[in-house]
Amino acid sequence: xxxxxxTSVLALQVHFKDPQYSFQLLRTxxxxxxxxxxxxxxxxxxxxxxxxxxxxxxxxxxxxxxxxERAGDGFLKKGHKVSASxxxxxxSNYYRNADFFLHGNPRDPRIIRSWRKSxxxxxxxxxxxxKPLVKxxxxxxxxxxxxxxxxxxxxSGKKRPLLIIHSxxxxxxxELYYSVAFAALKRGYNCLLFEGPGQGGVIREQRxxxxxxxxxVVTPVLDFALTLPETIPGRIGLMGISFGGFLxxxxxxxxxxxxxxxxxxxxxxxxxxxxxxxxxxxxxTLDDPAxxxxxxxxxxxxxxxxITLRWVFNNGMYTFAARxxxxxxxxxxxYRMAGVVDKIKCxxxxxxxxxDKDMAGQARQLYRALRCPKEFMLFTVKExxxxxxQMGALLISSERIFNWLDENL
Numbered sequence: 001x002x003x004x005x006x007t008s009v010l011a012l013q014v015h016f017k018d019p020q021y022s023f024q025l026l027r028t029x030x031x032x033x034x035x036x037x038x039x040x041x042x043x044x045x046x047x048x049x050x051x052x053x054x055x056x057x058x059x060x061x062x063x064x065x066x067x068x069e070r071a072g073d074g075f076l077k078k079g080h081k082v083s084a085s086x087x088x089x090x091x092s093n094y095y096r097n098a099d100f101f102l103h104g105n106p107r108d109p110r111i112i113r114s115w116r117k118s119x120x121x122x123x124x125x126x127x128x129x130x131k132p133l134v135k136x137x138x139x140x141x142x143x144x145x146x147x148x149x150x151x152x153x154x155x156s157g158k159k160r161p162l163l164i165i166h167s168x169x170x171x172x173x174x175e176l177y178y179s180v181a182f183a184a185l186k187r188g189y190n191c192l193l194f195e196g197p198g199q200g201g202v203i204r205e206q207r208x209x210x211x212x213x214x215x216x217v218v219t220p221v222l223d224f225a226l227t228l229p230e231t232i233p234g235r236i237g238l239m240g241i242s243f244g245g246f247l248x249x250x251x252x253x254x255x256x257x258x259x260x261x262x263x264x265x266x267x268x269x270x271x272x273x274x275x276x277x278x279x280x281x282x283x284x285t286l287d288d289p290a291x292x293x294x295x296x297x298x299x300x301x302x303x304x305x306x307i308t309l310r311w312v313f314n315n316g317m318y319t320f321a322a323r324x325x326x327x328x329x330x331x332x333x334x335y336r337m338a339g340v341v342d343k344i345k346c347x348x349x350x351x352x353x354x355x356d357k358d359m360a361g362q363a364r365q366l367y368r369a370l371r372c373p374k375e376f377m378l379f380t381v382k383e384x385x386x387x388x389x390q391m392g393a394l395l396i397s398s399e400r401i402f403n404w405l406d407e408n409l
Contacts, residue, residue: 014026025042025046035090036093036177037093045060054102058102058114062110062114065114068094068121069121081128081130088122088125092125098110098114103317103318119174133154133155135150137149140224144206144208146202148173149177151177151190157230161189161236163190163236165191165238165240167243168246171199172199172200173193173199173201183402189402209319212335213250214250241389245363248261249263250337262348263366265363265389266365267359269336292327295326295329299313341369341371342371346373348372348374353378353388353390
């Protein structure tokens with residue numbers, strides 16, 4: 001068998017022939033816009049990587065992070081706080097990138113090691129700001145807490161619109177700062193960045209996997225947001241990135257305190273990505289142990305040949321706490337907007353990218369189903385922003401999306 005999610009070909013190829021390696025390099029390159037990388041550093045790192053070798057990917061990105069960490073240390077010793085902060089911020093991103101292809105073995109100590117270095121470098125960078133405006137926070141959540149960052153435009157105490165932002169299948173709160181929040185802060189929005197179940201430190205340290213009822217996550221985040229003195233209760237927006245394009249709309253269906261919602265890109269039915277192109281009764285066969293075992297055997301065989309398929313299932317089994325590919329597919333069944341989309345009442349921006357092969361067609365399906373005030377925003381090849389979540393074109397993306405937010409929030 002060959003699942004459709006493993007067959008994507010990216011429109012924009014960057015150094016690597018493999019689509020997943022190329023895309024992840026593009027992702028990191030593009031974050032130069034927010035200070036999260038430098039182009040030559042990324043390219044020189046990529047040139048040293050053996051394509052298709054996750055150990056090589058880890059080794060070179062970790063080494064890049066280490067070089068920038070040492071550079072930051074050197075700058076700091078000489079009193080160059082701004083340069084040190086910049087170096088630490090790039091180090092944070094390179095450490096984040098290092099463990100990307102290691103999730104096939106959740107017990108691999110390098111996963112937690114590189115992630116912790118990423119957070120450490122980010123915190124060092126933020127503390128060196130002239131007037132530190134990014135604060136690490138712990139949001140009360142059930143019997144534990146969720147990690148995040150409260151980012152303020154300035155220290156004036158002025159009340160401002162608040163944008164709550166979360167990622168999706170594989171992002172971290174630190175990455176949200178140099179991919180989205182940097183643009184929001186320039187435009188006068190305070191930001192609350194957080195990681196929920198299945199994400200960042202919540203899956204790595206607390207071992208709490210994804211859940212489909214994301215409103216159970218966003219509601220306590222909103223409770224916390226309303227305790228912040230600068231928050232204007234009627235001017236709170238929620239933005240979900242990538243797989244967050246399902247999670248955020250799901251939360252908005254049940255949480256009336258959200259004024260506007262941005263789904264970039266919109267996701268109508270996450271489960272359908274795993275069964276697309278299969279026989280009509282494929283999904284039902286997964287409930288039969290013998291049939292599921294054969295599906296697992298087939299998927300594992302394909303994973304050996306297809307890097308994207310291998311990453312999708314390895315990362316999915318890690319973040320959903322699934323024991324096999326077939327169990328992961330079964331676990332994604334509730335991740336559908338059908339039956340709840342009509343409950344969304346706030347104003348919604350559904351974002352799509354012309355060559356997004358990860359979630360092809362999903363954003364338009366979500367948009368068509370919405371019965372609330374809505375707008376569809378397509379990024380195209382012509383403007384150079386056609387990739388999933390406009391990776392590689394963050395300035396183009398933020399200009400259009402934040403213009404919409406300026407007009408609606």
